[in-house]
Ligand SMILES: Cc1ncc(C[n+]2csc(CCOP(=O)(O)OP(=O)(O)O)c2C)c(N)n1
């Protein structure tokens with residue numbers, strides 16, 4: 001199987017497997033990520049898609065924007081659905097009824113992944129299916145009108161964590177799902193954004209290549225929920241990475257690599273201030289909340305750095321032994 | 323009761339048929355390509371959420387105005403030439 005070089009000129013010669021004419025909002029981050037995923041894959045893909053904006057808006061009857069076999073599955077079980085498809089594929093292969101190399105991907109939003117689909121996701125990973133699960137994380141239940149999820153950042157204003165005189169937006173920090181997936185001990189786990197298209201595509205290829213389950217968490221801007229102009233999806237993804245709110249990293253067989261370290265880590269307010277969902281944090285009485293947002297980012301980033309340093313030290317020790 | 327083999331297959335639609343659907347009418351702003359400022363980096367193409375930038379043989383062509391929703395991402399991400407953008411957003415219908 002030849003692989004297309006990860007150069008835009010070469011990639012642009014491939015067919016787009018997600019067509020235009022879908023009804024995701026103007027400037028939505030999710031389809032940018034999906035297009036890149038499909039362009040990265042050089043093998044046939046079968047996908048399952050949990051209910052959410054991506055699923056709803058790409059398949060409004062009688063239209064479909066997908067040029068691959070694609071299954072709409074319930075909100076909570078994309079991982080279970082794709083596990084079944086992959087198991088059937090293995091059975092057909094065993095019986096000699098199919099010979100083609102096919103790969104299987106499940107797509108879910110953060111609500112469908114961090115929250116309601118978490119049990120089926122964890123089960124599929126533990127069973128060891130040869131699948132890739134992709135979460136597009138826009139930080140809330142967007143399709144039903146911006147309800148907070150466990151992926152919603154601390155302080156964000158959502159319809160179920162409304163900033164006002166009672167609470168200043170979401171009171172809890174985000175759940176670190178990427179780390180939780182790494183704790184499953186699966187062969188590949190990564191985090192990326194569509195602004196970093198080469199990083200994203202490299203990770204998709206690695207995830208498809210490994211034998212066994214892989215998980216990729218992709219930050220996907222939602223201008224409706226983030227309260228941003230429609231042209232911000234890529235810029236805000238870059239800021240998320242430059243502030244270390246959303247670091248680019250991967251676990252290969254348990255080994256952590258941080259794929260990008262900003263030369264100068266920007267303060268997290270740079271990421272927060274462009275988004276209306278954090279606007280209230282910038283009023284003088286909420287300064288301590290901004291500070292807390294920074295502490296949350298620092299704590300996770302420093303833990304990542306320490307963990308990577310530990311791996312490097314281990315490897316150096318091993319090398320000295322040889 | 324029917325066994326699963328007798329059930330009708332659920333909603334199966336033609337792959338990629340959304341291509342026929344016009345989302346261009348959503349636009350409030352319209353991107354315009356200024357070819358002489360274009361360095362053919364294809365950032366606009368890789369970042370467009372709506373596959374609305376046509377590319378042929380690795381070279382950027384016109385916008386696909388049937389699908390472009392006018393989000394403006396391409397204009398923001400376009401590096402252009404010598405500080406001059408190759409994409410500008412203009413109010414629709416003016
Ligand atoms: C069991 C169940 N509960 C609730 C819903 C309603 N529902 C449809 S989409 C959605 C939100 C999806 O959120 P997320 O997974 O984050 O995807 P997004 O819409 O943000 O892309 C909800 C609550 C449903 N379809 N099924």
Ligand code: SF4
Nearest residue numbers: 024025028053222223
């Ligand atoms: S609500 Fe947000 S996630 Fe849903 S289609 Fe619109 S921009 Fe995309």
Ligand code: SF4
Nearest residue numbers: 370390391393394396
């Ligand atoms: S304005 Fe948005 S939809 Fe239109 S071509 Fe540019 S990026 Fe694509």
Ligand code: SF4
Nearest residue numbers: 360361363364366400
């Ligand atoms: S982003 Fe700008 S310079 Fe690059 S190909 Fe598109 S129009 Fe040309």
Ligand SMILES: [Mg+2]
Nearest residue numbers: 109110140142
């Ligand atoms: Mg969501």
